[in-house]
Amino acid sequence: MNKIFLYTTLFFVPSIVFAHAYPIEYFPQEFSVVENAETEVSIHFSENVLPTSNKIDIFGPDGKKLVDVPALLNQDDQRILLRDFIPEVDGIHVVSWQGISAIDGHHTKGAFSFFVGSTTRAPEIYGGTPREAEVVSGVAQKITHFFLQEGGPLWSITRTDAGRSITLSDRGSAENTLRLVARTNSGEVIAYQPPTIQIFNVEAGVGPLVVPTKDRGGGAYDIPWEVFVPGGDWRVSITFKHEGEYDISATVHVEYPEVIDSQRASSNISKIDYKNASTFLLFAILLTLGGVFALRRIRTID
Numbered sequence: 001m002n003k004i005f006l007y008t009t010l011f012f013v014p015s016i017v018f019a020h021a022y023p024i025e026y027f028p029q030e031f032s033v034v035e036n037a038e039t040e041v042s043i044h045f046s047e048n049v050l051p052t053s054n055k056i057d058i059f060g061p062d063g064k065k066l067v068d069v070p071a072l073l074n075q076d077d078q079r080i081l082l083r084d085f086i087p088e089v090d091g092i093h094v095v096s097w098q099g100i101s102a103i104d105g106h107h108t109k110g111a112f113s114f115f116v117g118s119t120t121r122a123p124e125i126y127g128g129t130p131r132e133a134e135v136v137s138g139v140a141q142k143i144t145h146f147f148l149q150e151g152g153p154l155w156s157i158t159r160t161d162a163g164r165s166i167t168l169s170d171r172g173s174a175e176n177t178l179r180l181v182a183r184t185n186s187g188e189v190i191a192y193q194p195p196t197i198q199i200f201n202v203e204a205g206v207g208p209l210v211v212p213t214k215d216r217g218g219g220a221y222d223i224p225w226e227v228f229v230p231g232g233d234w235r236v237s238i239t240f241k242h243e244g245e246y247d248i249s250a251t252v253h254v255e256y257p258e259v260i261d262s263q264r265a266s267s268n269i270s271k272i273d274y275k276n277a278s279t280f281l282l283f284a285i286l287l288t289l290g291g292v293f294a295l296r297r298i299r300t301i302d
Contacts, residue, residue, distance in 0.1 A: 161248070
């Protein structure tokens with residue numbers, strides 16, 4: 001069950017400028033698919049980093065941190081920090097890193113993600129085989145929509161400013177994805193390029209982590225749920241470039257796997273899975289019909 005909380009309105013977000021040791025290359029590559037085999041994770045920085053106090057933490061798809069392994073410097077190139085990596089399960093893995101410049105002693109930190117497993121099982125956003133989101137069809141779907149909400153998503157939250165809006169909803173085109181759209185009030189698409197999405201886990205200190213997106217056309221983009229690992233308190237920064245206008249941006253507060261809309265916190269909006277909801281509704285209807293039939297039988301006997 002997912003719930004959603006969204007914070008703030010739209011605002012200006014300054015560009016992030018790296019002034020010290022910043023990453024110029026990741027291995028495995030960001031958003032790539034790697035086979036489930038023993039390998040290493042490495043970060044190539046723009047300048048030498050210190051041999052101590054650096055770290056590379058890896059979180060598995062269950063949100064748990066893998067066994068701590070020391071991050072070491074490459075003896076041939078002290079700009080490269082690396083650690084051993086033995087995958088335990090398939091799925092999206094998030095790497096959280098910290099580097100300390102050997103030149104000025106300043107810290108930099110960030111994160112990146114990749115998928116472990118076969119391409120056929122990887123999310124489409126990570127280059128995997130496209131798979132449509134599971135939607136119950138026929139009578140069950142109509143019943144679900146009638147009782148819950150007509151249309152696709154079970155929740156959607158919109159932030160509007162100066163005639164433009166960003167809308168986040170629970171059902172993307174592929175499984176386990178959210179949908180993000182930016183439009184003017186007249187319905188025109190705002191994005192001239194994919195949005196920039198960065199997330200930061202406040203509790204675990206993970207991030208900023210760039211989130212991959214999949215262009216679905218019409219100004220709509222899918223983003224993966226599974227990238228929010230480990231669970232906990234996340235801040236999400238979304239920025240759409242708007243040609244000829246100031247950028248349209250919003251900040252989202254996510255308690256993953258629960259997300260809550262700050263303006264409706266007291267109502268505790270739940271994200272109900274279509275399949276589970278349909279099963280429950282069908283069961284309730286059958287139970288009601290059974291009760292009605294039983295009452296009619298009793299009256300007939302009387």
